[in-house]
Amino acid sequence: MLRLHYIPGTAAMAPHAALAEVGADYALVLVEEDDRGQxxxxxxxxxxxxxxxxxxxxxxVLxxxxAIMLHIADRFPEAGLGAPVGTRARSELYxxxxxxxxxxxxxxxxxxYPERFTTDPDGAEAIRDRASATLRRHIDWIDGELATRPWVVDGSLTGADLFLFMLTRWGRFQEPPAWDSPNLRTHFDRVLQRPGVQRMLTEQGLE
Ligand SMILES: N[C@@H](CCC(=O)N[C@@H](CS)C(=O)NCC(=O)O)C(=O)O
Structure with a gap:
C-alpha cells in the first residue's frame, strides 16, 4: 500500500491524481499543523x-x-503515465x-508567498507583481504549445498533463484566470474528465 501525505489543493494534487489514474492501492494521510502552525x-x-x-x-520515502510523478509512472508502466524510457516522448516528459x-x-x-522571498517588509508587493507578469508569460507560452496537440507530450496523457492541470487550477486567481486562455481551458476540461482526476477532487473535497 502506498501512502500519500497531502493537503487539499496543494502540490499533492498531481501525485494524488496519478495514483488514482493508475489504479494504485493507496491511502491518504492529511498533514496537519500544531497550535503554533508547525x-x-x-x-x-x-x-x-x-x-x-x-x-x-x-x-x-519520496x-x-x-520525483513522485515519475516514480508512480514507473511503478505502473501499463497505465502509460510515463512514456517508455529511451523514447522521444520520455525525453519530452522530462x-x-x-x-x-x-x-x-x-x-x-x-x-x-512573496514575503518569503524578501527581507524587505515593503518588498513583497513588487515580487508578487513581477511573479504575476512572469506567470502570464508562462501561461501564454503553454497556451501556444497546446494549440496543435491535445496533450502536453504528444501522443497521450502523461503525468505532465496532471501537473499542468494542477497549475492551471492554481491560476484561477490570476487576472485574467489561467483557464481563460482557450487552449489551456480545453486541456483543463479534457484532463478533468479523467476518472483519476475526478476521484482526486472528490477525495480532497475540491470543486
Ligand atoms: N519542491 C516541492 C515543493 C512543494 C510545495 O511547495 N508544497 C507546498 C504546497 S503547494 C507546501 O507544502 N507549502 C507549505 C509550506 O511551505 O510550509 C515539491 O515540488 O514537492
Whole structure:
C-alpha cells in the first residue's frame, strides 16, 4: 500500500491524481499543523521541509512532486503515465515536468508567498507583481504549445498533463484566470474528465 501525505489543493494534487489514474492501492494521510502552525515532528522526519507531497512506498520515502510523478509512472508502466524510457516522448516528459516544476510552480510560490522571498517588509508587493507578469508569460507560452496537440507530450496523457492541470487550477486567481486562455481551458476540461482526476477532487473535497 502506498501512502500519500497531502493537503487539499496543494502540490499533492498531481501525485494524488496519478495514483488514482493508475489504479494504485493507496491511502491518504492529511498533514496537519500544531497550535503554533508547525508540522508534527513525525512528519518532519519524513519531509524535513515540512512540505507536501510526500509518498511512502514500502520503506521508500519520496519527496518532490516531480520525483513522485515519475516514480508512480514507473511503478505502473501499463497505465502509460510515463512514456517508455529511451523514447522521444520520455525525453519530452522530462522536459515538461522539469519546466512545469522549476519554472512555473516556483513562480507560483513567488506569487502566493512573496514575503518569503524578501527581507524587505515593503518588498513583497513588487515580487508578487513581477511573479504575476512572469506567470502570464508562462501561461501564454503553454497556451501556444497546446494549440496543435491535445496533450502536453504528444501522443497521450502523461503525468505532465496532471501537473499542468494542477497549475492551471492554481491560476484561477490570476487576472485574467489561467483557464481563460482557450487552449489551456480545453486541456483543463479534457484532463478533468479523467476518472483519476475526478476521484482526486472528490477525495480532497475540491470543486
Ligand atoms: N519542491 C516541492 C515543493 C512543494 C510545495 O511547495 N508544497 C507546498 C504546497 S503547494 C507546501 O507544502 N507549502 C507549505 C509550506 O511551505 O510550509 C515539491 O515540488 O514537492
Amino acid at each position: 508540522r508534527p515532528s513525525a512528519y518532519l522526519s519524513l519531509n524535513p521541509w515540512g512540505q507536501v507531497p510526500t509518498l511512502q512506498d514500502g520503506d521508500l 519527496t518532490e512532486a516531480v 522536459r515538461w515536468l522539469s519546466y512545469l516544476s522549476y519554472a512555473v510552480q516556483t513562480t507560483y510560490m513567488h506569487w502566493f
